Amino acid sequence: MSTLDHHYWLKDVIFEIGHAGKGIQAPSWVDGSTPLARHTLLYLAQGAGRLTVNGQSCGFERDALFIYPPGKTMSVELATEPDSELYVVSFDWFRLAEQTDAGRSYMRELSFPLEGRLQLSGSLFKRYLYLLAAGEDQGRSPLLAQQHLSDLLQILLQHARPAAANELSDRLRSTLDYMQNHYREEIRVDKLAELARLHPSYYSQIFKKAMDKTPVSYLTHLRMNKAKEMLLTTNKPVNDIAADVGYVDEFYFSRRFKDTNGYSPTIYTKKQDLNIISLSSPYTDHLFTLGIVPCAAQVHRYMPLVTKALTLPKHESEPWETSRQAFSDMQPDLIVCKDNVLAKAKAHINDIAPIVPIPWASKDIYTHHCEIAELVDRRQESLQWVDAHNQKADRIRKKVKASVGEASAAICVVRKNDLRMYGTRNIGHVFYRSLGMAMPDRIANVQAMHRIGTGFNWISIKPDEITDFESDYMFLVCETMLDYQRVLHLLETNSNWKNHPAVRAQKLRFLEWEKWIVYAPHGIDQQLEEAERLLIV
Known part of the structure; x- marks a missing residue:
């Protein structure tokens, strides 16, 4: 955080401690089913086990530090060892909302700048955890405990940062990014393994486990999906599209396209029953208005649409929680989304179907409707809705x-x-x-x-x-x-x-x-x- 951000989060704030202690297991209220009532910090000084948050499980080893806001569900399973030492602190924090001569009013805050696993060097924060736990055991002053908590959170805000992802996952991700940026080129598995700093056979093994297909198959699907995108959104002839996605021979491209998809490139452009997934609820609404029911979609509650609802991020900063398998099971021909979630979608499912973004902030609702109608060949239905809506608005x-x-x-x-x-x-x-x-x-x-x-x-x-x-x-x-x-x-x-x-x-x-x-x-x-x-x- 910048100095300015740090100052903002600590300015005019008071704290209330719900729990501060240590033990060989988590408190009873960390039960995996009851949502957290307060912000909760966990630090494992000794031992090992697993931490599960909102159904997602991860390793919980010595020196692991986590913090989560109210509303999350959490459970902790530690190995039954007598020397396990888990610190748990739960707290509320309140920001000054109004100050008058008559007094002050504070509003409870449900968010915090840091969330999830944190990396933090040094040992000073451990001292404040010890003081908080010891203070609760020995009945020390609540005001002193609040000061210890304030000092602890100040250290986190100044020095903690999100923990790095698993190194092996990072290596795999680097090769996925490489393929997405260089799919036109000839890419060999040994080149990808070199990028990941892994033996080619081991690299192929972990790739297949993570992506449910080989690196060669993944690359082929990337190329075919980019070709589908161009078939839908451009007037380029097939031979130009083949060259654009890395195939010198148009006939070999067409044969690979048919082997991969079950139909030829020319048939794809004429398909009237495209299996569509929408990653953005406004665009699901557009498809619904055009008479199209996506096979799966992010939806909003005011749309009378029966489809497989997907839990997806509304913005790029939000987590991606839906598995790749959920998408591949739908066998989509096309995926549409806002441009502000495109990067995250490409990182997870770019090989499953062509992903066509419709710019969000730079275009208004009528342009969105026109572009989506053009994409799915529903121009007449679009004109009918615009006309009906204008008549309704006029009335x-x-x-x-x-x-x-x-x-x-x-x-x-x-x-x-x-x-x-x-x-x-x-x-x-x-x-x-x-x-x-x-x-x-x-x-x-x-x-x-x-x-x-x-x-x-x-x-x-x-x-x-x-x-x-x-x-x-x-x-x-x-x-x-x-x-x-x-x-x-x-x-x-x-x-x-x-x-x-x-x-x-x-x-x-x-x-x-x-x-x-x-x-x-x-x-x-x-x-x-x-x-x-x-x-x-």
């Missing part, structure tokens, strides 16, 4: 204007410690684009610098800055119940919020996060209907 817009006139609206999302005022994209689409409601001047000025629906989503503000967003209506979207409580606190105690025109006129409306964060065709059709109910009394 509701006229009714809203007849009811509220040329009203303005401010849209505020409350997430953790952040207040976000939205423009014409995502949650703002229905109010500003579909219904034509006016934006607060400050949002309008920022929006004017961007193409409508692209690039700009929201700006972050401080609580008192709500005065810059006067409007006839205010729509509030809270991600969690804690966020909802936070905004209720602002409405009760902050004069700028209490005096906002929409609050004074009782034109404050709360929207459901999961419904309104959806930026996709079926989603905005539902949002339009709800906006009509909220605005026409």
Whole structure:
């Protein structure tokens, strides 16, 4: 962490210790089924065993250090040795939310900058663990214990870093990356083994175990999937595509393509029943609106779609939890995703099917719909939805204007410690684009610098800055119940919020996060209907 980040996380914070102790086994509440109630730190000073977090198991050896936030499930199995020594500390931490002459209020924080296994050199942190455990045993001052915990967390924030992945996995990953970047070239197994610093036979063995196919088969599938991608997204002739993926002989390429897929390259471009997987819930919504049911997909709860739901990251920083086998079992012809998860998808399943990304932030919902329709040959269905949606929006817009006139609206999302005022994209689409409601001047000025629906989503503000967003209506979207409580606190105690025109006129409306964060065709059709109910009394 930077010095600035470090300062931020420790500024205006207080701690509350739930448990601090050591033993030869974990406490009874670390049972693998009950979600953690507090942030939990584990350090194994002696012994060995296994740690399981949210169903994922790993080795737990001497000097292993882990930290996890509330909500995770965790179990620890240690070898039955008398010298096992496990330190466990659970705690809550609270950040100053508001300070007045009458007092201070604090909000509980559920996140922490570090998570999972940590690497930390030195022994000072062990001293604070010992002091915390000894203090609980001997009934020492709670304030002193809080200071020990604060010192311990300061060391972690300043010096700890995520532990390196298994070295063998890193070596294997380096060869996968090499193949993905050099698939056009002739690649021999001994070259890959050299990159991994392993004997060729051993390298082939661990590759087959990890990827369920040989290096040669993996490379062939990479090439064929890249060829499929070009067949779908370009007008290149087959001979050019063959050369682009590393085959000099077009006929040999076609034969390998058919051997791998069961049909020729020309048949692939004419297939009307492509088996599609969607890795991004908005694009699943687009496919559903076009009349296509993916064989597996990331979904949102407001889409009446029956398919195999996949647990997948929404952003590149989130973990990938679905196995390769789950994808290969579906035998997909095509995988679509947002561009912000493409790198992670390629790292895990690039050999299983062609992965076609649709740019997310740089294009709006209508462009998304058009590009996906073009990709799956559903242009007519796309035009039909756009026409029906525009007619629906026109009808509701006229009714809203007849009811509220040329009203303005401010849209505020409350997430953790952040207040976000939205423009014409995502949650703002229905109010500003579909219904034509006016934006607060400050949002309008920022929006004017961007193409409508692209690039700009929201700006972050401080609580008192709500005065810059006067409007006839205010729509509030809270991600969690804690966020909802936070905004209720602002409405009760902050004069700028209490005096906002929409609050004074009782034109404050709360929207459901999961419904309104959806930026996709079926989603905005539902949002339009709800906006009509909220605005026409």
